[in-house]
Amino acid sequence: MKIKFTKMHGAGNDFVVLDCTEKPFSLTEKQLRHLADRHFGVGADQILVVEKPDDNSVDFKYRIFNQDGGEVEQCGNGARCFVKYVSQRKLTDKKKIRVQTMKSVIEPELLDNGTVKVNMGMPSFTPADLPFNPAGLPTREVNGEPQWAIRFKGELWWFSVSSMGNPHVTIIVDDAAGAPVAELGAFIEKHPAFPRRVNVGFLEIMNPHEGKVRVWERGAGETLACGTGNCAAAVTSIHAQFMESPVTLHNRGGDLTLQWEGEGENVELIGPAVYLFDSEIEL
Numbered sequence: 001m002k003i004k005f006t007k008m009h010g011a012g013n014d015f016v017v018l019d020c021t022e023k024p025f026s027l028t029e030k031q032l033r034h035l036a037d038r039h040f041g042v043g044a045d046q047i048l049v050v051e052k053p054d055d056n057s058v059d060f061k062y063r064i065f066n067q068d069g070g071e072v073e074q075c076g077n078g079a080r081c082f083v084k085y086v087s088q089r090k091l092t093d094k095k096k097i098r099v100q101t102m103k104s105v106i107e108p109e110l111l112d113n114g115t116v117k118v119n120m121g122m123p124s125f126t127p128a129d130l131p132f133n134p135a136g137l138p139t140r141e142v143n144g145e146p147q148w149a150i151r152f153k154g155e156l157w158w159f160s161v162s163s164m165g166n167p168h169v170t171i172i173v174d175d176a177a178g179a180p181v182a183e184l185g186a187f188i189e190k191h192p193a194f195p196r197r198v199n200v201g202f203l204e205i206m207n208p209h210e211g212k213v214r215v216w217e218r219g220a221g222e223t224l225a226c227g228t229g230n231c232a233a234a235v236t237s238i239h240a241q242f243m244e245s246p247v248t249l250h251n252r253g254g255d256l257t258l259q260w261e262g263e264g265e266n267v268e269l270i271g272p273a274v275y276l277f278d279s280e281i282e283l
């Protein structure tokens with residue numbers, strides 16, 4: 001079967017985008033893994049599927065699959081690419097759209113300077129929302145924010161949890177470049193305290209408005225940027241009064257800006273979205 005696709009990226013987090021507005025999405029997990037494979041397929045951290053909405057309260061439906069073929073709830077860099085895609089392919093003439101994801105509605109908007117702003121909705125700090133089962137883990141409070149610890153190779157690693165629709169752990173480190181992202185990220189991703197696995201972010205705070213972040217993504221490994229991982233790092237550190245909105249985070253693939261005014265408010269994610277090329281592949 002031959003399928004048409006588009007390759008895009010947002011701050012180096014790369015995507016294969018499929019237009020399923022006219023025909024139903026029917027790829028198997030194996031076909032998705034093939035598409036995402038960097039040696040035998042196209043290569044992507046995630047595959048994004050554009051579908052017609054179920055009702056007219058939103059403009060599109062947005063499905064997200066990780067490189068390992070698993071379907072997930074949210075993707076922030078993908079949300080920026082999503083609005084650029086539907087605009088460039090003339091699927092809409094709106095600059096700001098409402099998009100239904102697995103768990104919520106998000107609102108990406110094309111800005112005049114070429115970047116994209118996404119209203120990502122409200123974060124949650126409730127462990128059950130990830131889900132996260134902290135039973136038996138050491139715990140403490142930092143400026144009113146709960147943290148837990150996991151022991152790895154004899155060392156305790158303290159972290160905060162948050163949900164942006166998808167689950168995140170954020171660890172504050174002194175040096176993001178030297179953080180054990182692959183080893184510790186993979187260990188925490190599959191720790192039994194996270195029954196649906198988890199994304200793991202390592203944040204180095206440079207000053208209250210600026211930091212460096214690296215994210216080990218569930219189902220994809222370390223990526224050059226993770227939009228929801230950046231949201232999680234910003235909101236947990238603003239919540240614990242280590243940072244203040246707006247926050248610019250430097251990722252290996254580029255900078256993202258996050259705005260969050262505190263509990264009960266939505267998070268805004270601002271950054272680039274790049275349309276690379278259209279092509280087709282035999283699956």
Ligand SMILES: N[C@@H](CCC[C@H](N)C(=O)O)C(=O)O
Binds near residue numbers: 045066072073166227
């Ligand atoms: N790259 C994404 C997040 C994609 C999903 C994530 N790996 C998960 O499993 O939840 C982003 O930009 O947010």
